[in-house]
Amino acid sequence: MSDLQAFRQETRDWLEDNCPPSMRFPVTNSDDACWGGRNWTFKSDEQKQWLERMAAKGWTAPTWPTEYGGGGLDKAQAKVLKEELAHINARSPLDSFGIWMIGPALLEFGSEELKQQHLPPIVRGEIRWCQGYSEPGAGSDLAGLQSKGEDMGDHFIANGQKVWTSYGDKADWMFCLLRTDPDAKKQMGISLVLFDMATPGVTPKPIKLISGSSPFCETFLDNVRVEKNQVVGEVNKGWTIAKYLLTHEREMIGGFGLTNAGSDTLGQTAVKALGLEHGRMNSPLLRADVLKWEIDAAAFAATAERVTDEVKSGQGVGATSAMLKYYGTELNKRRFEVLMKIKGSDAMIWDGANSNGDAVPRTWLRTKGNSIEGGTSEVQLNIIAKNILGLG
């Protein structure tokens, strides 16, 4: 038996013993996810157990080094773990911008001190992070941000306003872009800093979206003290790290185009709603929409697979995150447009028995943001045209 096979067997046995029963089916709505943090209230004892057990093995961040609390797995082992988790339908023990975003940036660019301070609590789900990037005047043109950090020697004083701070009202810490050199050229005077959301002067206010939920905040910064040792990388060199993080964000959001295994396909959902006639879906035009979407989704899933394998084998361009983000989010929007048509007048019900199960209209409206957040589709097309195609 190879080492990898042995690892698979150990993993399977461990999961069998340690994954609580209620954590073994897919998350049906966003309330079931576990985000952790200081103020987190676990939905159940089993949700808490699942997080603690996985965190103790470092498997909430499987590929991070063990000295920072991670699992220390190589890519092949991480893939095995992912497959074994999928095999028992295990849900994610922890959803975390710490793991997805600032963690990888700290590993790449952070000082040893920052890694020691921040990574272990992220792995354990003790600190929940949010991102302070966009501003009212800096959306697609992110480098035009104006929130400033005034140099006070051993610290900065931050003033300004951030917007689209995901879960800013629930987060414990923020990673934030500040203009720390007002005289430098646009991209040159920006620093990436970290601060506690409990610091005096930090005020997050939820923004209600067209979907009715408030996953984002606007966050006001009034004379917020930021310690100099909480700068990631060098002062005024934050733009490189910001771009690195945006790539991570694009990859994460691009995954929206991939549907969950285990749930009904769009075709199955449509057949349940509309029925079959002579073996074909009862509405020919809707059937054409559904099959076109499923064909594109299959080709997109194969592309996500290929891009991953190419990176692993050292082939490929590696600059495809813009394409995955663009295509994946547009695909997800199309999925919900088709789903709305499938569900007919039931899909027009905002609240009630028929809309609660899968919350179609709310989710449909939420997907409209997919092609805006993390860089609009138009920005992604600009990136492809300039960086990949060389069109100036």
Place this chain on the structure above:
Amino acid sequence: MAMVINEEQQMLKESAQGFLAEFAPVSELRKLRDQGSETGFSDNLWRQMVDMGWAAILVPEAYGGLEFGHVGMGQIVEQTGRTLTASPLFSTAIVGVSLINLAGSEEQKTELLGAIAGGELTTALAVDEKIHHAPTQISMTAVQQGDHYLLNGEKRFVIDGYSADKLIVAARTSGSAGDQTGISLFMLDPSAAGVEIERTDMVDTRNAAIIRLTDVTVSSADLLGAEGDGFKALSAALDIGNAYLAAEMLGIAQESFDRTLQYLKERKQFGVLIGSFQSLQHRAAHWWSEVELCKSIVLKALKSLDKGDAKSPVLVSIAKAKLCEVVELATNEAIQMHGGIGMTDEYEIGFFIKRARPAAMLFGDYNYHGDRFAQLCGY
């Protein structure tokens, strides 16, 4: 199975690229067209392909072949899409070899596959009878009379039907149009009495034929597979054919993109390169993204054929449908972004759209494969 090609396949791809660029570029297709070539391909080029072993790639080792697999052969075919190279490779070395290998007797395989690998035999599959692909709708009749069959009916869109040494004909020995059972496959000599072959002048200049059979006698020994049981092998060979048509269309989509991108970087209007206009940048970026999806799904389909995966029919229909859609986008955008010069016969970009449509139509277009995909998924 990782979604990448291995070193050997990469080497084959590169050698095919080099060979085709040198000996069979688009200008060769123009030459064949302008000379009014009867077969639509160059015998000399085909001989060279055979010498390089391309006719033997899909032939099992047991019958003197290389057994190199579909992903490998797919790399060659993708390159023939870039150069629009016409040759018997598709009809003979892909469809012919697959069908004979799937349905043939030991004796037939030994004789026919060996002959194909050695470049001594070319074949053409005669399946469609109506203007749209519908393999279950076959109504050409084959009536048994003692030790032979009598064939009557008409076939159309028979690729290489004018040039092939042997025709593989799908005819009905029982049942009626719409039934999967009752379809039988025959090896037919095109010079047999009662065979009328009309070469059709195609938009892509390749040779295709309408074939009319009137009381044609075929020996029982030339039955390919069991009587009435031909559909399974036919369907599997069509899947294989469609995966390669998708691979060829991938080559067409990529090459027309590369040429158009180059043009956007050369052509000036209003004093600037037209590639600096955002409206064209976004369309180019979208087109590029679609081609990325095509690369993945073609590879996935070819890999599943190599694996003998039960999901092959679904993946092939996805690949064919997706490529039909994208190659249409690609060739239309290529002409539009080239502007006036794209409309001229003198410029090569127009040759791509002319090959793209027949490749899409052959063995089922977007509508056929979209419908088939949905049916295979249970709706």
